[in-house]
Amino acid sequence: MGKAVGIDLGTTYSAIAILGESGKAEILANRDGERTTPSVVYFQDDGSVLVGTMAKRSAAVAPLDVVDFVKRQMGNPDWRFDAANGRQLSPEEVSALILKRLKEDAELYLGEGAVTDAVITVPAYFDDAKRRATKDAGRIAGLNVLRVLNEPTAAALAYGEEARKDGTILVFDLGGGTFDVTVMTITNDVYDVKATDGLHELGGKDWDDRLMTWLNQQFQNEGGPDLTETFESEADLREKAEAAKRTLSQAPSTKVILSSGGVTKSIPVSREQFESITVDLLNQARDLTISLVEETGLGWAGIDHVLLVGGSIKMPMVARMLEEISGRPPLRAGNPDELVALGAGIQAAIEAPSAGTPRPRAIIKDVTSQGLGVAVLADDGSGRLVNSIIIPRNTKIPAKGSDAFTTSVEGQTEVHVQVTQGDDEDFAFVKEIGDQLLTIPPYPKGAPIRVEFAYDIDQMVSIAVYDLTTDSLLGSFEVDNTANLSDEDIRTATDNNNDTEVG
Template sequence: MSKVIGIDLGTTNSCVAVMEGKDVRVIENAEGARTTPSMVAFADNGERLVGQSAKRQAVTNPTNTLYAIKRLIGRRFDDPVVAKDVGLVPYKIIRADNGDAWVEVRGERYSPSQISAFILMKMKETAEAYLGEKVTQAVITVPAYFNDSQRQATKDAGRIAGLEVLRIINEPTAAALAYGMDKKKSGTIAVYDLGGGTFDISILEIGDGVFEVKSTNGDTFLGGEDFDKRVIDWLADEFKREQGIDLRNDKLALQRLKEAAEKAKIELSSSKETEINLPFITADASGPKHLVMKLSRAKLEALVDDLIQKTLEPCRQALKDAGITAGEVDEVILVGGQTRMPKIIETVKSFFGKDPARNVNPDEVVAIGAAIQGAVLKGEVKDVLLLDVTPLSLGIETLGGVFTRLIDRNTTIPTRKSQIFSTADDNQTAVTIKVYQGEREMAADNKLLGQFDLVGIPPAPRGVPQIEVTFDIDANGIVSVSAKDKATGKEQQIRIQASGGLTEAEIQRMVKEAEANAAADRKRREAVEARNHADALIHQTEKTLKENAEKLGAAPEKAAVESAIADLRAVKDGEDVEAIKAKTEALAQAAMKLGELLYRQTQSGPGAGSSGPSEGDASGGQAKDEKVVDADFEDVDDKKKSA
């Protein structure tokens, strides 16, 4: 039975884990790191780079390197937060035909689900390399405050990556599951999750293997990226004041600023001051310009103080929804790399009145929880019950544009709720059901998830027809809605997709593209490995020829090797992998024959085969030489005996 992996698909970094027996293993990637940058790049030669290799070349290839794509997933192009992102990133965000926010790289259009799928494929490959078997099933985490569109788009990403997504689980819930299973704790836990792009707060009750989420709240556009942006803007403003040049207009310089800002922010978690040094950041008529600035921890805290304070209102709301006070929380868990910032630790401590738990790795705990949930779903872990909630209220638009709730936020899922509605006009034969998610009183102020029509209603005075609208939320937090005319029994049902999101045909096309790209990537990697093998063999063989030039003379074996080297050189830089392999094998055979010749020459040389003194030669076959001096010696042991 194949393993179920747990994947924390993060804004900045991703992590994969698997349950092995009673323990969870966080799996290292090919570079030996336990987290992988959530970055995808497209190189000049068409190669797709994911993770650390994409991050390494980001400075020189900013417009074709995609990061923080999670902030776009399941969002419309005209969403205000997308408009904000357009001005922040060096890559191109475009409006797709369906109105969603997509990206364009080297003339090709990609949905955020596709880019996320490339990252998931990398995590899948990492797990497969460790386990030594194919992986087809996963539990993937999302921010607790993700709406239905974002959850569906994440599930689509899993499908495109070739994974059956057994469950979409909320990140804070996964963290609490990992913490509770590990520490065997019970009580009320608050999970404060500030990652690269999103913020969540969840309040949970834990006891006897039951993990019940009481409430959740958050902000899906607040995270470490915003903290980085404050540092970038400060650096750019200071440089502009000194040099009169705005570095934000130069995409290459902007990428260097981003890397420097992230590095400085991390350093200031353990030191009071850091120096940012970027030589040759730009140039003008007077020559090259260098950026050298000092940033103190106090200055950083001043730059981001309002962002930190912004996390506290969701905390207050979550406590209110759970019906408890901060003092009634037994443990506070910090999740997400940004929570390593001392000011955040101090703020959380002040708000909850207690020190956050320090024995949790904020980068890995979510993936660990996802792996545990995978094992629970597979039946490998017993006596664990996870009761999660829907983060936002669900309802429909009714007369006057009012948002009528059917399912309130923080309702335990899975759940099902029905309500009877009627027509607004006399003789109305069809109704349009518009499904919204949010907390505002007017429907238009909330997130439109989708709409459908129920037709064929018998003509009747307004208010007479009875239309039953049913909401169904599964354990992944994904919504289905149906409307039924009670008189005729006619029913219309939709499974909510990302508003305008990917159609089934688009998903299938992307799955095929991902498979084709995976094959192309394998072929490209095979070609690189074949070239490396060829280069190594050429180098070794030429070294042998050079070292044994006198011995070989004009031997036919030498000529055969030189010819084989020339043949391999002619094909090794091409794309024909089979030709490279064939010529490499031919050179290997020729080199083997050359080795046999050299061995025979060594064997037939003077003194060959003697392994000890020859008969009648007490000196071991060594000829007398006037330079050899015979030395007197005395046996120490004998001397001791006679003493």
């Protein structure tokens, strides 16, 4: 059996790593010799797919057959991609094709048989549906997902195992599509997360989108057509905007050649202009970071290091902003594109040690990223629902919590348990992730009911409901999130995945 691997399933790029025999984490190059693989899938007419660089290059010529940024759709039950062969694919199925490519590349690189066990990372702020979708994608790809690990925690693990320094660190993780910020302490190989926050739709793609809009407007101002009117010209614009963003991370200015409808123009853009049109995006990350540090009660004086993670931290505006608010230059530990995968590789060795490889001593104490609760009737008699939080955000996991409630009408015979995820007291501003209808005897109004929550290490939720009148269990259930695939869907998707050739 092959080694357990760690996978960073990213919005724009993915990577895979193991803990080597030397005790150090190593990135596994893909079949093209690249250390990261673009998270892009190209569906060909014959039913086969390309994943990676060749798929990314196909976006400009066959945009309707290419899927990218699918990570942003994880846990979205309404999103489907219509492939050229007539199949409709869920986000889990598309992600599973990326994972299949990574799995096959790892098997090719290692030459030790099938790779079956994996730790897969997710943004810390991913909710239950998105985490379950990630695990399901792994199952569809033929992987036994040992653990779903938060990306900032993985990055800190890679940093800590290499630097061997204790202290309190803030991990600022700005990737291609998501943003997380986490504060944790490292003490004698114990990684103790204090607090985390994030935005699941803030990342390099948003900077690209903003530059695309600006370039398109400049092109139109000079007599060119709207480049977003056709899929092909929009895909070409995206490719050039992303390339310009990368250049502006290294140089103070660049030029972008745009051509359409018989019009060709060279559009100059400076780093200063780019930063001006995206400053509000950076401020979202800035404000969330300041708020999290305040929430911990540590203050910036209590933070020893600020660690930069994710490909989008290469934009100079990011490090400059962090130095301004923290009073010290942030750290870059190795390649920020690889740090999460390396940490996942270390965690994989902890979860499934292999012969000949030293087992890391690291212990991770993570926290919930969002509150968990139930919907209850407000006390004011209005009949409106409010969110009663049972496990607050930033509670250590695995976690348990309970609260007692009462029946609301005489002779009530059913209890509707609506499980929520979110931190707002207003039910309208949280997400219902599952529900269950339980039968009770026809008690008088005010009969006591206790709801108990359990939150496991992967941040999956299970619930038990007790009748306190008889001190008996009414029922228990795991959250069957309606946003996720059914077991039958997963079996069908697995068969399709097995039948699909990935290049």
